[in-house]
Amino acid sequence: MNATAIAQDGWGQDPAMNPIETVMWRAEADPALKSTMIALEVLDRAPDWADFVATHQHALVGVPRLRHRVVEPPFGLAAPRWSPDPQFDLHFHLRRSTLRSGATWKDLFSAAEQIAMSPFDRSRPPWEATLFEGLPDGRAAYVLKLHHASTDGVGTLQLMKMLHSSLPTTKRAGPRPERGGMTAWGVLGAQALDSARSAPSVVRRAGAAARRVVADPGKSLLDGVRYGLSLQRVLSPPPAAPSPLLAGRSVNWRYAALDVDLASLRAAAKAAGGSLNDAYIAALLGGYRRYHEGFGAPVDAIPMAIPISVRRDGDGGGGNRFATARLAGPVGVTDPRERIEAIGELVRTARQEPALDNIRVLAPLLARLPASVIAQIAGDMARSSDLQASNVPGAREEVHFAGTRVERLYPFAPLPGCPAMITLVSHLATCCIGVNYDAAAFTDGDLFLSSLEDGFTEVLALAGPDAGAARWLR
Structure with missing residues (x-):
């Protein structure tokens, strides 16, 4: 996908943050609720620095959002707004680092953790990109840091396509100039103008809804009752209490990356009559079971959350378009086949809920509250889950970055107050799994990682003796 195509798709074209994005931006009044995303790509070699810079200059053409900062209105009286940074300097956003002699992948993850845990400069566009050299076998790594208010996981991969090319070429174009930035009071004026422009469509929707009620009041009443009951559910x-073993919370993140053969995980899922996502979550829960057993504190279920994309055909690129399903993860189901089946049923039931996308109803109300109150409410909701797990389809064909070949892409999603956020992105024939966990919740990190590996091993065994093994990048 080239710069023009992404621009036509509208990647990050809406200047106003939607309510979900506003909540994530303002919830950071609590440092434990940082919404920092990291995309880490393993490159077959270090690109030329000039090509590295040119690649980002090219991205600025199709993604003006990368040149935009966030402007808050006075007293939080409107949604924050994206506005061109009048002092934008690409030099600030691009960094270069060489790891120590003999560095391992663990050293890279340690450096990425520090990048993720460092707060953004909120006077600038909230993103940074770092090229790491000195990795084993002459490899390099590209670490892109984004604020979740910019986009979700799907939108991040759309952005990565902008940075990639189908062939290892480094020909790039420069960005177009933009008008000056907006002031804090200007945000209030823009909000009022947007409200005035949207008023006719609001009236039309209200009129259409009223006509439906008049035409069939019985059905309208029944639909309302169904939605209300669904919202309550x-x-x-x-129906699972948080694990006492994972009660600790801190602002200290730890990263790890796991490779799983995509075909083997699909075969394991098929053997149990489930989806790839079902098998993936079953493996994670198997790891949670083993971790608890290692402490002599078994649990039957844990509360967990799964982001579900609600993007529709015609939606522009970027932005945040997801709902969250909250489930009782069946940790106590020891048979991996039965666990996959149980998870499949839970996810299917959650997807069928009329009120699944309830965040669209609740976020506008939450976004109007003071930042400290937003942080309190959002923090309480996040801390009630022991696991958040996400799965995003990635590249199916070989891709290149600044003239180098991309071997892996590991996603590290934010850790908003829960013990672990684990994300899978498929890259060619590999499931690249990024694990972000709280060092205060999982007090024995080595046991946690070995337990997760064992959880994948028992699920992959369903694919037969030829199944690939799960391997940590160390």
């Missing part, structure tokens, strides 16, 4: 905590 999805907002109620899942």
